[in-house]
Ligand SMILES: O=C(O)CCC(=O)C(=O)O
């Protein structure tokens with residue numbers, strides 16, 4: 681077993697809802713994954729259409745996973761690309777440690793601090809009522825922010841190179857989260873959010889992120 685719970689004390693940022701493993705992958709492995717993924721993933725620019733205007737998402741993305749696991753948000757429906765070998769081996773490791781199953785992953789490439797993700801919850805119907813989302817960070821440190829959906833102040837935490845953030849069942853129903861712009865960041869950050877898409881989920885949600 682490669683993962684040692686005693687060396688990797690998780691931080692419970694929200695009780696039973698948001699857990700951070702700051703050093704899930706050691707530096708050697710994190711560096712290798714970052715370089716591999718930067719080169720091997722088909723990073724795509726997607727657009728959202730708002731009042732007839734095509735607006736580029738402020739990041740590059742790639743939807744990957746099992747055939748049929750299509751995913752819709754912000755007016756796009758994504759059909760998954762097949763598994764990349766690095767993405768697949770990370771998936772297997774997460775499944776073992778978290779004792780759950782994922783069949784797809786959204787990969788995000790934040791080219792620098794101008795790239796971001798706005799406030800949202802990953803609560804599309806195809807994710808089911810209580811999704812577990814496992815979010816791996818590689819590359820530049822970035823701040824992750826979250827706040828209660830129904831009032832209350834926001835909190836934030838830094839997601840370091842090689843960290844794992846686990847969003848559990850209630851997180852998506854109770855909170856919004858975001859990856860704000862970061863003025864001084866000049867380096868790339870890669871983020872992988874592993875999900876389980878229900879096979880016959882409807883694809884009618886229109887969310888803007
Ligand atoms: O980049 C991140 O850490 C957040 C990504 C995210 O929230 C998402 O892909 O839904």
Ligand SMILES: [Fe+2]
Pocket residue numbers: 800801802857
């Ligand atoms: Fe999200």
